[in-house]
Amino acid sequence: MSVVVTTVARFILPFMQLFGFYVLTGTEGPGGGFQGGVILASSFILYAITFGEGVDERWLKALKSFGLWIYAGVGTLTVFYSLFRAEFLNYSATFLSLIVPHPVARGILIADVIEVGIGMAVFASFVSMFFDVVARGDGSG
Amino acid sequence: MLLHGVMGVVDILGYYNYWGFVILLAIGLYGALACENLFKKMVGLSIFQTAIFLLFISIADVGTFETLGLKSGTAPIFWEEIHEYRYVNPVPHVLVLTGIVVAAATLAVGLALIIRIYREYGTLNEEELRWEL
Amino acid sequence: MGALIEHLPVLAVAVSLLGSFTVVLTSLYTRKAGYPLSLSVTFIQLVMAVAILMNINSGGAISYWLGGWRPPWGIEYRVDILGAYVLVIVTLFSFLATVYARKTVEKEIDPEKQPYFYTLWLLLVSGMAGVAVTGDLFNLFVFLEIASLATYALIAMAGKRALIASFNYLVLGAVGISFYLLGTAFLYAATGTLNMLDARALLTLIYDSRIVQLSFVFYFIGLAMKMALFPFHVWQPNAYEHSPSAVTVIISTALAKVNAYALFRLIFSVYTVKFFQNYGTIFELTAIVASAGIIAGSVLAIMERSLKKMLAYSSVANVGYIVLSFTLGKWGVYAAAAHLLNHSLMKAALFMVAGGFIYRLGIRRIDELEGLGRAMPLSSAAFAMAAVSMIGIPPSAGFVTKLFILLASLDTGRFVFIAVMIASSLLSLVYFWRVIEILYMKGHRERMDELPASMLYPALIMGVLSILAGILWFFSIDILDEIVIALGVV
Numbered sequence: 001m002s003v004v005v006t007t008v009a010r011f012i013l014p015f016m017q018l019f020g021f022y023v024l025t026g027t028e029g030p031g032g033g034f035q036g037g038v039i040l041a042s043s044f045i046l047y048a049i050t051f052g053e054g055v056d057e058r059w060l061k062a063l064k065s066f067g068l069w070i071y072a073g074v075g076t077l078t079v080f081y082s083l084f085r086a087e088f089l090n091y092s093a094t095f096l097s098l099i100v101p102h103p104v105a106r107g108i109l110i111a112d113v114i115e116v117g118i119g120m121a122v123f124a125s126f127v128s129m130f131f132d133v134v135a136r137g138d139g140s141g
Numbered sequence: 142m143l144l145h146g147v148m149g150v151v152d153i154l155g156y157y158n159y160w161g162f163v164i165l166l167a168i169g170l171y172g173a174l175a176c177e178n179l180f181k182k183m184v185g186l187s188i189f190q191t192a193i194f195l196l197f198i199s200i201a202d203v204g205t206f207e208t209l210g211l212k213s214g215t216a217p218i219f220w221e222e223i224h225e226y227r228y229v230n231p232v233p234h235v236l237v238l239t240g241i242v243v244a245a246a247t248l249a250v251g252l253a254l255i256i257r258i259y260r261e262y263g264t265l266n267e268e269e270l271r272w273e274l
Numbered sequence: 275m276g277a278l279i280e281h282l283p284v285l286a287v288a289v290s291l292l293g294s295f296t297v298v299l300t301s302l303y304t305r306k307a308g309y310p311l312s313l314s315v316t317f318i319q320l321v322m323a324v325a326i327l328m329n330i331n332s333g334g335a336i337s338y339w340l341g342g343w344r345p346p347w348g349i350e351y352r353v354d355i356l357g358a359y360v361l362v363i364v365t366l367f368s369f370l371a372t373v374y375a376r377k378t379v380e381k382e383i384d385p386e387k388q389p390y391f392y393t394l395w396l397l398l399v400s401g402m403a404g405v406a407v408t409g410d411l412f413n414l415f416v417f418l419e420i421a422s423l424a425t426y427a428l429i430a431m432a433g434k435r436a437l438i439a440s441f442n443y444l445v446l447g448a449v450g451i452s453f454y455l456l457g458t459a460f461l462y463a464a465t466g467t468l469n470m471l472d473a474r475a476l477l478t479l480i481y482d483s484r485i486v487q488l489s490f491v492f493y494f495i496g497l498a499m500k501m502a503l504f505p506f507h508v509w510q511p512n513a514y515e516h517s518p519s520a521v522t523v524i525i526s527t528a529l530a531k532v533n534a535y536a537l538f539r540l541i542f543s544v545y546t547v548k549f550f551q552n553y554g555t556i557f558e559l560t561a562i563v564a565s566a567g568i569i570a571g572s573v574l575a576i577m578e579r580s581l582k583k584m585l586a587y588s589s590v591a592n593v594g595y596i597v598l599s600f601t602l603g604k605w606g607v608y609a610a611a612a613h614l615l616n617h618s619l620m621k622a623a624l625f626m627v628a629g630g631f632i633y634r635l636g637i638r639r640i641d642e643l644e645g646l647g648r649a650m651p652l653s654s655a656a657f658a659m660a661a662v663s664m665i666g667i668p669p670s671a672g673f674v675t676k677l678f679i680l681l682a683s684l685d686t687g688r689f690v691f692i693a694v695m696i697a698s699s700l701l702s703l704v705y706f707w708r709v710i711e712i713l714y715m716k717g718h719r720e721r722m723d724e725l726p727a728s729m730l731y732p733a734l735i736m737g738v739l740s741i742l743a744g745i746l747w748f749f750s751i752d753i754l755d756e757i758v759i760a761l762g763v764v
Contacts, residue, residue: 034242058302065298072291079281129249133256173449182445190448193455200463233462236412240455243419247448250426254441261434270438274512 009050016043024119025112033115037122044127054131063124070117074110158199165192179258179265183251190244194237201233279329283338283351283407286322286361287400287417290315294396301389308392309376315396316369319403323365327358335760337409345410346469352409355756360535360614361406367527367618368399370732374626375520377726378633382518383431391431391518398424398524402532411458411468411544414536415451421532422447422500425525429517439512446509450499457492460485461544473544481549490549490556493540501533503597504567507590511578514586515638519629522582526589526625527618534596538610541600542761557601564601565694567594572701576708581628581640584705585621588664591698592617595675598691602682607763608754609678616663616671616743623660623736627653630725630733640709644717647710652734653725654713659737661706666699669744 020043022029024036048054169192172185216229259265262273293315300307330336335354339345353361372395383391401421408414426447430440462468464485465476480486495506502510514522541550550557571591578584592613599609630653631637631646647654663670676695683691724730739746 032238034238061298061302065295068295069292069299072288072295076285076288076292079285129253132253170449173445179441186445186448186452190452190455193452193459196456196459197462200459232468233459236458236462239412239416243416246423247419247444250423251441251444251448254426254430254437254444257430258437258441261437274435274438274516 005050009046013043013047016046025115027108027111027115033118034122036115037119038126040119040123041126041130044123045130048130048134055127057128057131060124060128060131063120064128065121067117067120067122067124071114071121074114074117158195162192162196162199165189165195177267179255179267179270182267183248183255186251187244187248190240190247194240197233197237197240201230203230279325280336280338282322282326283336283353284340286319286326286365287404287407289318289322290396290400290403294393294400297389297393297396301393305385305389308389309372309379312372312375312392312395313369316365316372316399319399320362320365320369323358323361323403326353327355327362330355330358331756346467346472349413350409350469350471351407352471353407354760355753356535356538356611356760357406359611359753359757360531361403363531363615363618364402364406364528365399367622368402368524370622370736371520371524371527374523374629374729374732376728378519378629378729381633387431391428394424394428394431395520395524397421398428398529402528405532405536409470411461411470411473414539415455415458418454418500418533418536419451421529422451425521425529428521429513429525432516432518432521435512436516436518439509439516443509443513446499446506450496450506453492453496453499455496457489457496460489460492464489470539470544474546477545477549481552486545486549487553487556490540490545494537494560497533497537497540498563498597501530501537501593501597502590503593504563504570504590507567507571510590511583511586514589514625515580515582519625519632522629523622523625526586527622530589530593531614531618534593534610534614537597538600542607542763547763561598561601561688561691564594564598565691567591568598568694568698569701572698572705576701576705578705579640580638581631581643581709582625582638584640584709585624585628588702588705589617589621591702592621595679595698598694599679599682602679602688602691603686604758604763605678605682605685607758607761609675609682611754611757612678612747613675616675616740619671619736619740619743620660620663623656623733623740624664626729626733626736627657627660627725630729633729634723634725640712643709643712645713645719647714649719649722650724652730656730656733656737658710658713659741661710663740663743665703665706669742671740671743671747674744674747 017040020036020039022036023031023039024033026032026036044055165188169185169187169189173182173189174185176182176185255265258270262270264270293311297308297311300311326336330353335352335357338351338353340349340351343349375395379388379391398421401417401419401424404417405414405421408417426440426444429443430437458468461473464480464483465473467473467476477486499506514526517525568591571587571589571594575584575587575591578587596610596613596617599606599613602609631643634650637643647658663672666672666676676699679695680692683689683695725733
């Protein structure tokens with residue numbers, strides 16, 4: 001890839017990732033899990049296009065399933081930990097009141113944890129889709 | 142009478158987002174069902190789904206329903222100074238977000254299938270592929 | 275443990291989601307964890323579904339507020355007797371298909387891809403279970419899409435021609451579900467709510483609004499495309515023919531019923547019968563389209579030379595039975611609810627044996643089945659029992675459904691459907707008798723090994739149950755009464 005592309009990419013990648021992380025925690029602003037994950041994935045894809053290096057497939061598989069485990073797991077955890085008194089994904093359940101007393105803040109904290117999980121899963125999915133498409137093509141990249 | 146007619150035309154032109162929805166719906170549906178190239182089918186499907194999202198967003202804007210003019214709602218954020226704006230209904234926006242994720246996943250599966258079909262058969266023409274079945 | 279029962283609807287869906295993610299994680303270390311995990315997860319779901327059904331008998335419906343948010347602003351899971359019944363059907367046939375899947379997956383799918391097969395399999399099961407328990411229209415869309423996307427990928431895992439079949443299914447299925455979404459958009463525009471119960475209450479005031487009628491038409495067309503009702507069935511024969519055998523078993527029994535359940539729920543619980551009494555033409559048109567589908571499906575089945583494609587056209591005809599019986603009043607609801615279970619019993623046995631013939635001998639065409647009646651007697655017996663039941667000989671399952679539809683036609687005074695039912699029974703006699711004749715009365719093969727046990731026993735059990743189902747339905751007809759009362763069809 002030409003010098004212009006590599007220089008601009010090297011300059012812009014950290015900002016893309018910072019913006020991606022900002023959009024990822026989207027409970028009190030624009031964005032959310034899916035949107036932030038897509039921006040992070042596009043930063044990795046830009047790196048792969050300009051510099052031609054890949055990512056280990058096993059990490060992507062682990063991230064995908066671990067991210068989704070966080071989401072469904074937190075939901076199920078609210079059911080089990082409150083001894084079946086709170087519903088699935090009931091963020092404001094009282095069991096975390098030892099850590100964060102205020103119910104709205106509890107909700108935002110757990111929602112951010114879930115968004116991070118979704119973001120990891122979406123990021124890993126899009127990056128692995130890109131590598132699947134590219135890697136078996138004509139061998140470049 | 143003339144004023145009534147002119148106001149009627151302004152009324153129809155005011156609903157330009159619904160016109161956009163209908164035109165995109167027709168284009169997308171035609172593309173998805175009648176085009177022979179598999180890739181054009183996926184693009185048509187994508188346009189079709191985007192038209193539906195446009196409909197969702199249009200019905201969310203509760204400002205233009207009630208007044209004849211083009212005054213529309215605003216984003217649901219509290220501003221202390223301004224009290225008389227109508228807030229846009231955020232529920233259809235959430236539905237569109239979920240719909241976009243679903244449409245993106247469908248597009249991803251469809252494109253992966255197209256890649257494998259091309260590697261297997263060398264053609265993306267539906268007529269030729271039908272003979273394979 | 276009483277509080278556990280309330281959470282079972284959600285746990286029944288969440289446990290297979292978690293199972294699916296676990297299969298991907300364990301695939302980093304071993305390739306063999308997919309099958310045991312799927313088997314245990316689907317078994318746990320079956321136990322949960324039966325527990326929910328037992329518990330609903332005593333109380334009304336389980337209403338579950340997801341996340342603690344109150345409906346209509348929050349998503350509600352509402353399991354009444356019909357939902358619990360469909361959940362039991364879905365989990366039972368998912369479990370049986372998982373038992374069946376072991377040998378065929380080992381043979382038909384690359385060893386490297388087998389973990390991904392089971393991942394998609396568990397996602398499919400969770401999507402179908404989610405449709406059965408949900409009480410929110412948009413949540414139904416999401417779960418139906420989860421199940422459909424997993425199906426497109428599962429069908430395509432079989433290789434060459436399955437890719438084209440899966441792509442055709444993808445385009446038509448995505449257009450169909452987008453029509454469902456359009457219907458939801460218009461319903462939301464008219465009522466302002468997505469919750470099924472709330473929409474039912476709000477719709478009673480605005481039955482004569484064009485938007486409401488339009489939304490029902492979009493719902494019907496969308497679900498008809500996904501159920502493979504007559505004019506929109508073109509994807510189904512190829513998809514059933516070329517997909518892996520286990521996938522054909524699960525989608526013909528569980529996924530097709532879930533789509534029919536979605537239409538069932540929309541017609542009777544959201545747009546109640548009063549809506550259709552005001553606009554009788556919609557029911558008339560539905561009945562005509564369904565009858566055309568019944569006849570067309572049976573005629574197209576006669577002309578087919580491949581066994582699985584013939585069974586797929588027979589499924590097109592049977593979906594016509596279900597949709598026809600929606601329009602026929604109280605006995606029609608009996609027929610539709612009974613056929614959800616009966617058809618699954620029969621088709622499970624038929625597709626399991628058909629897949630078994632492909633597994634053991636590579637045979638796909640009907641002409642090549644000569645002499646297998648003597649060579650593999652138990653497998654052919656399972657097929658023959660299910661075929662007898664499809665034709666509708668008493669006291670089998672097919673006869674129960676056809677009897678209910680006949681009673682419904684007499685009850686509502688539409689005698690033309692009696693002729694349709696008789697014609698379709700005669701046509702199904704033609705195409706099933708052809709297979710039975712070739713199996714038992716033509717050709718000669720020496721005795722060979724039966725299908726493997728994991729494939730043979732589910733097929734035999736389904737075959738025997740479909741023959742005895744008439745007697746079993748006689749004793750358990752209260753559940754149909756309760757379904758009718760819960761749906762408010764009088």
